[in-house]
Amino acid sequence: MAVKIALAGNPNCGKTTLFNALTGSNQFVGNWPGVTVEKKEGKLKGHKDVVIMDLPGIYSLSPYTLEEVVARNYLIGDRPDAILNIVDGTNIERNLYLSTQLMELGIPVIMAINMMDLVEKNGDKIHIDKLSKKLGCEVVEISALKGTGIQKAAEKAVALAQQKKNMVPVHEFSKDAEDVITEVENKLSGIVSEDQKRFFAIKLLEKDDKIKEQMKSVPDVSYEIKEMEDKFDDDTESIITNERYVYISSIIGECVSKSSKEKLTTSDKIDRIVTNRWLAIPIFAVVMFLVYYVSVTTIGSILTDWTNDTLFGEWIIPGAQSLFENIGCADWLTGLIVDGVISGVGAVLGFVPQMLVLFLFLAFLESCGYMARVAFIMDRVFRKFGLSGKSFIPMLIGSGCGVPGVMASRTIESDRDRKMTIMTTTFIPCGAKLPIIALIAGAFFDNAGWVAWSAYFVGVAAIVCSGIILKKTKMFAGDPAPFVMELPAYHWPTVGNVLRSMWERGWSFIKKAGTIITLSTIILWFLMNFGWTDAGFGMLSFDGLEGAALEAAQAECILAKIGSAIGWIFTPLGWTQSGNGWKMAVAAISGLIAKENVVATFGMLFGFAEVAEDGTEFWGNLAAVMTPVAAYGYLVFNLLCAPCFAAMGAIKREMNNTKWFWFAIGYQCGLAYVVSLCIYQIGTLITTGTFGIGTVVAFVLVIGLLYLLFRPYKESDTLKVNVKGMAGAR
Structure with a gap:
């Protein structure tokens, strides 16, 4: 054994x-x-x-x-x-x-x-x-x-x-406390094993609800609790906490010799700067700028471009296509494997190098001790809208990929705060949303830089507003959990630990790409390549078709039928101009599989077999079917709505509750719709002077959101924390 x-x-x-x-x-x-x-x-x-x-x-x-x-x-x-x-x-x-x-x-x-x-x-x-x-x-x-x-x-x-025997003698408290503990231990005789009696006795005296539930057969210990509280004039939890520290102090006094020199450690000297009230956030902003500049813009971008353009674009996909054609594989099977599986999963895996570089930097910052300081720094900001500083770390990690971002919420103590963080983390644009930002900026706003930074501002604003609004509801009411986090001494992390942390996060995403995303890309390929023709239901052929003929053929696929059926829902958002609403809806739906699919789907729908990451080839086609205001609303919708299947899977696992999962997805999609509608309707009023029922609805929604933001907090159940007990336990 x-x-x-x-x-x-x-x-x-x-x-x-x-x-x-x-x-x-x-x-x-x-x-x-x-x-x-x-x-x-x-x-x-x-x-x-x-x-x-x-x-x-x-x-x-x-x-x-x-x-x-x-x-x-x-x-x-x-x-x-x-x-x-x-x-x-x-x-x-x-x-x-x-x-x-x-x-x-x-x-x-x-x-x-x-x-x-x-x-x-x-x-x-x-x-x-x-x-x-x-x-x-x-x-x-x-x-x-x-x-x-x-x-x-x-x-x-x-x-x-x-040796299979207990060699650990139990330390003793003061005589009065020991007498009471012994009385409770006697009541546990025959109920729990001898070596566990002391632990259960102390937990019963501490009024531990879980232990009391487990020890229902134990005779009532209320008399012993009252006896101890009378002797020490305090509650038993605080008494035992104090007894522990008295015992610990007696040990420290005899066993630890402190240096007579009182001097600041290197960590203390660094913290005087990096946690300074005024310098902390600017320093953090510079650190994160450098991290993202290297991982997203320079080294990470070079690796991702090579993976997308060379590894998959020139080697794997053409090679697989040639292989299946040479062995005489059926067209539908070739299309499924090459266009559905390899191209779909390849589009997702193309971002892995970029994410690995980002994870490498984040692992280093965590291991050296800086990330704990970031949570401390952001706590005073996040606490103002109902979250703790620990909520910031998942959101920071989520800017690389939503999957590890959602998973990082595990460190948050309060169940309510953890659920709220899970719901809002994916509002921050992740790496997979960058192609959508680049597409809209290039096709409608002449690659203006403000589009990118405004996308991040929208994400942050959505998190802040959601925190304020949700904290005023009964489900999330209560004070944020007390901020308790160790600030370890700064140290150089080992290469092995940093690489292991980077790989664990990256592998978690790769596994999702190999399971959820593979299945969903197969489904998407099927929906886009099968439909109804004069000959009946079967696989559609788009070879050699262009312009109106291509659009007519595409309109027969299952996905087009689904898009047309739900297209009316997005009419108030301005997506249905020129009869292309179903394409906007279909591209948004494909984004639920993987956000980078939005650009690839547009390319396919506009007749381009291969497109650049930012969809340069069809900027003109897209600009012809949407106004700039509607396009920006479309961008915001894709930023705020439910994330990709992989991130949704992470949300489902972290929520550990089906109802909470669907509430989170519903909230994200609902907020995305409302914000996008307001942008289009009010933006159209400002730019063209058009006023209609949609404009009225938009103003009503804005007023409603402002009311939810600024209404006073109602008296609610607050998070009950035993301050005395926590002081001892911490």
Whole structure:
């Protein structure tokens, strides 16, 4: 039977770095059953029978975040053979709070004091032998980043697990507290195992709802709770929190020698600049400009152009076409594989190099510690419209691709804030929307630069307005979750960790392209190439057709029929001029598969077999069927409406609820429609003086949106947070 070792520790204590070093490539990444928190496990190098489980970074076993719930459920339910507790040596007092809770679980614990190189650099000294004696568990020094001592720590954890006995004596609180805890432990006799009694007893005294539900058969402990509260004149949760810190302080006083010199660390000196009230946001703007300039405009753009134009455009697609023609493959099968699968998936995979470069930069910024500062900086801005600073990171990542952006919302503690972030993250234009922006800017506005930056402004404005409006509804009412995030010391990340983080994000997108997008491109190809003719239903042929003849043939396909059936819906948005409304609708629908499909679909509908990324070939055709105002409204609709299938799949998985998923998609499409309608109707009134029923509706909608934005907050259920308990747990 395999030995299970759980890695447990606070966020940013170096736990994941240690996990990567211990397991290397022997890793398996998935989700915990029933929740969206990432689950990482791997085989210890050189030990095929030792499984290392990387638990989410947590501050406490008193559940507040989804990660804490997952970690505690695993430790209580799955009961690993040993726990390797990683402690940040530069902030040992705060880290030991979790350690005291882990020891109460009755599972053997090995403590690994990490970042010992930084401790020594600061002139501090941790007396390992004394600390081990005080805690009653073995303590080892490690540096996960440099790989020092990590194998020794793992070997000791394996040896302890294989002994199959609990070697962790329980630390004691004050006599009065111990007396009450013992009384509750006695009530648990025969209900839970001996080594778990203390943990459950303390949780019952802390009035832990989940434990109380689990321990329904335990005799009532209200008398013991009252007894403790009377003795200490405080609530039991605060009493136990205080007892832990009294115990920790006594250990720190004897086992840790602090440097007598009080001096600012390098991280403190950097933070005086990068988190400065006035300089923080301009510095962040410059950093992000450089990141996107390199990843989207220069190096990333060169790689993406080569992938699209050379790899797929000149090699793979023509080669596949020739291969199937030479072997005499049926026309419909050739079209399906070449035009449907290879071309469709290739259009999506063409953006992978660009995204990988972006993910490389983001992984570096996260690993060195800067991204935690960004969340801190943006918290005071985001809190004004109902979100925490942690919501900014998903939106930032979403500017590269919506899939990892949506997935990054997992770090947000409040379920309401997390759902709101998931719903609004894709409003920020991702890399796949850039071709649509370039198309509209080139065809209607002479490639004016304001079109691109206004697209980002619209996305930000949609997020801000949505946050304000949704926070005033019953579903999202309540204060934003308290901002709690570790600000780790700045350090140079290892190349392996940065590359691994980049690949994990990129591979997540590639898997989506290979599943959801492949299926959807096949469906789209079928809808665009089959229809009804005089001979009945069958595959349509567009070879040699141009102009009106091509349009007439295209109008017979299934997708054209669908577009014509729903085209009237978009009449108020100005898409149906010159009888080409169905083309606008069809292109928008194809954007639900992958946003870059919008340009390719227009190219096909206007009779161009191959088009540039920005659709230069058919700018004139598009400009002839839409006004500039309608075109800008069309751009905004595609920016704000439901994202691509891959991102929708991520939303479905992160929401973990079908009703919430459809609410999110409905909200995005509804907001996109309303904003696009207002742009067209009011814009047409200003540019041409045309006034009609649509204009009246637009003004009514604008008034309604302004009312929702500025109406006062109604009294609602606020997010209840036990401040005393949180102060201890944090």
